[in-house]
Amino acid sequence: MTVGRAPRYGTWIRSGRLRRFAAVSGACLALSALAWLSPWFLLFLVPFAVFGYITLILALTVRRFTPRGGDFQRRIHDLMVAKVAPAAPRRVLDVGCGSGSLVIRLAKALPDSTVTGIDSWGTDWEYSQKQCENNARIEGVAARTAFGRQSAAAIEFPDGSFDAVVSCLTFHEIGDLADKSDGVVEALRVLRPGGRYVFLDLFADPACYPSTEDVREAIGRAGASITEFGILAGSLPLPFPLRHPKVLGHAILIAGTKPGNASS
Known part of the structure; x- marks a missing residue:
């Protein structure tokens, strides 16, 4: 093994995919915070729940694939x-x-x-x-x-x-x-x-x-x-x-x- 260097394997989860879902769920949560302007903004809590759940599953999966998560x-x-x-x-x-x-x-x-x-x-x-x-x-x-x-x-x-x-x-x-x-x-x-x-x-x-x-x-x-x-x-x-x-x-x-x- 080459001394002083570590191999870089990554995980089976595309990091770009995880970032996209996290960004969408974050945006939906931010928009729902505008409910003080109009209660209609609370509807953004629905896609936040969906995309937030997907983000959670992906993030936990990444962790499980790494040494820290098993x-x-x-x-x-x-x-x-x-x-x-x-x-x-x-x-x-x-x-x-x-x-x-x-x-x-x-x-x-x-x-x-x-x-x-x-x-x-x-x-x-x-x-x-x-x-x-x-x-x-x-x-x-x-x-x-x-x-x-x-x-x-x-x-x-x-x-x-x-x-x-x-x-x-x-x-x-x-x-x-x-x-x-x-x-x-x-x-x-x-x-x-x-x-x-x-x-x-x-x-x-x-x-x-x-x-x-x-x-x-x-x-x-x-x-x-x-x-x-x-x-x-x-x-x-x-x-x-x-x-x-x-x-x-x-x-x-x-x-x-x-x-x-x-x-x-």
Whole structure:
């Protein structure tokens, strides 16, 4: 690890989104204070309650994801690493690597592996390829990690390129796919026969996926089997507000393999 510097990972909550909701709720509260001019200004208490509640949920979620609030972002990544590590994969892919946190944790847990992270790093996120590379260098795993800008809808690697594929809260964010399950199929395309996958996403959210059965069918269509399929809260107790439907209440952890020859 680079002495004197700390990696910068951030959280899964867009800070810009939190600031916007906070600004709107603050403005509504300020306008309601003008009730001394006209009682109609009290109507602004209604949007204040709505936006204030959203701001509260987002702010508490950010705290829960940080070390001061329980470090649940790290704990979720550690849970995923623990499900990959026993397979001792040599080549691992993280689809939607964000700030590189999961890639780096995998590289540390698998000293004989090389771990690749891909992401589109959209402008509405505060992550970047440079940030990932800096974090890997600080953590001392730069030589065994690589990061590249790619769309999860069309991964630029040949079929069966990796021994393990992971993805954390990414598939529902793929904007250029009408059916988010197609992202699951694409990720499994680059998993070799005998390889292992671990995916976490909002698979139970009807706003993202038609049904969990649709996700199961997509995995079968990709030629993979399922060994674990359950809500995240069943594997890791989640405090308020992480169980909220708009946070991780719909998150499901799926793990399995792609049947075939286990040799590299």
